[in-house]
Every structure is written in C-alpha cells, then in structure tokens.
Amino acid sequence: MPRNSSNKSKGVKPRKRHKFFLNPYEDSAFTKCPKCETKTKIRKIPLVIHIDPHQLFLLNKQCRYCPNCDLIITKKQEIESLLAISFSQSHPEFIGNEYLVMGTLDRQDWQAGNKGTLAPEKIIEQMYIFKDVWNFEVIPAGWYPANEK
Secondary structure, three states: OOOOOOHHHHOOOOOEOOEEEEEOOOOOOOOEOOOOOOEOEEEEEEEEEEEOOOEEEEEEEEEEEEOOOOEEEEEHHHHHHHHHHHHHHHOHHHOOOOEEEEEEOOHHHHHHHHHOOOOHHHHHHHOEEOOEEOOOOOOOOOOOOHHHO
16 A cells, blocks of 8 residues: 555644635725724734645735734735745746645744745645635725615
C-alpha cells in the first residue's frame, strides 16, 4: 500500500483560526464590523495566498480585524495590486491568475518562509486555515421603509 503523507491519513486535523472576508467593494472600508457593528482594529496579519498554478505567496498585510467576531477583512483590490507589483519583475506570468487567500501563519513562520528557510510543505503544515469565509452585501445608506430593512 503506498504511503500517503497528507494530514488526513495521519489523523491530524487542519489547524483553524479566524474567519475571513475578502472585501470586493472599493468604496467600503468596513471601519465597523459588518456582523456585530463594533469598530474594527487594524492589524498586520501574515496571509498565505495560493496562486494558480502551484505558487505560494506570503504577505504580511494590514487588515481590518474584529476581535469580537474574530474576523479578518482585507480589500481584494489591495491584494491584487500587491500581487501584481510583487510578480511584475520576477514572474509576470502569474499576474492575473486565479488566487485564493488560504489562511494565516504565526509571525515567526512567516519570517522563516520569507527568508526561504521554511519549505512550502512546511508552510502548509504550519498554516492556520480559516474557520469560515464570510460574504457581506453593502446596502447603500439612505431611508428605507420598515418592511425593507
């Protein structure tokens, strides 16, 4: 029987932390949490991004964070522009490819990955995948009848 080195075969559950919202709205910064409406904080969070085909990208990015909901909010437009800038010289073929923000890393793992001392397989093992990915619809401000709220 061939050996399978995936976490599922070892019985190890993936590590999970935080909920995540990739904000597609250019004009909405979500200074208040869209779920609980408390003010969001700004935190630098090491994100792990998978770019098709088979490319991991580590990004230590300022994100909005709601401690009450454990929700990370980051703007899609900012991620895409940072990816384009990062790959414009070294790998222009990755620009515009599909990508997925997979999870977060502890700061020391992000630093090791950035220096190249942490192999991609180890990054995947050390990564925290998101507990859940949320989507929110922005409703323009204004007056609405009570039955339409």
